[in-house]
Amino acid sequence: MSEIAVLFNGYSTMSANDEMTANCTCTLIKGAHNIIVDTMTAWDSDKIISALKSHGVIPEDINYVVSTHGHSDHIGNNNLFLKAKHIVGFSISYKDKYYIFPFDKGQEYVINESVKVVPTPGHTLSDVTVLVKSNQGEQVAITGDLFEKHEDIEDPNIWLEAGSEDKVQQARNRSKIADIADWIMPGHGAQFQVTKELRQTLRKQIV
Ligand SMILES: [Zn+2]
Numbered sequence: 364m365s366e367i368a369v370l371f372n373g374y375s376t377m378s379a380n381d382e383m384t385a386n387c388t389c390t391l392i393k394g395a396h397n398i399i400v401d402t403m404t405a406w407d408s409d410k411i412i413s414a415l416k417s418h419g420v421i422p423e424d425i426n427y428v429v430s431t432h433g434h435s436d437h438i439g440n441n442n443l444f445l446k447a448k449h450i451v452g453f454s455i456s457y458k459d460k461y462y463i464f465p466f467d468k469g470q471e472y473v474i475n476e477s478v479k480v481v482p483t484p485g486h487t488l489s490d491v492t493v494l495v496k497s498n499q500g501e502q503v504a505i506t507g508d509l510f511e512k513h514e515d516i517e518d519p520n521i522w523l524e525a526g527s528e529d530k531v532q533q534a535r536n537r538s539k540i541a542d543i544a545d546w547i548m549p550g551h552g553a554q555f556q557v558t559k560e561l562r563q564t565l566r567k568q569i570v
Pocket residue numbers: 387434436437508550551
């Protein structure tokens with residue numbers, strides 16, 4: 364099992380004149396491996412280093428970086444973690460070595476017995492979700508922008524307007540992940556518990 368620490372809760376707000384203010388949820392997983400999920404914007408390195416420090420971790424201790432997809436607010440500080448294997452969407456690499464892995468065929472990448480990375484395309488065509496079994500025995504899904512925030516369950520326009528390269532697949536994967544998760548950590552909001560009603564709502568949104 365693994366300990367999960369949210370280093371920063373993501374946010375996103377639309378303003379007038381086609382601007383959006385946003386940063387992603389950044390999460391540390393401690394267990395058989397140290398893993399950081401989504402590394403915010405390039406301007407956040409000092410914040411990340413000091414947040415890690417408060418959990419007794421330095422960047423060299425990180426074994427895996429997972430960016431749920433390749434957008435700039437989810438990859439900004441990957442280069443702090445030079446001892447880690449990097450998983451960015453469907454791409455797995457270490458230095459100049461790339462590991463071919465069939466995420467595109469639906470295969471799950473197992474990091475250890477409590478953490479795996481599963482393909483959940485939709486927001487981009489190569490989005491992944493990190494599934495973690497917590498120390499409390501609960502299944503936690505760190506989803507990136509598959510879910511923008513809790514409010515996007517009731518108002519799907521929120522995730523659609525945040526950008527969806529394949530909304531049919533995204534709706535399907537949202538429901539699939541909710542069916543297996545106890546908690547969801549969305550890309551741009553605080554974590555929320557998955558209820559039976561929430562699962563039903565998401566099932567109805569599949570077209
Ligand atoms: Zn995002």
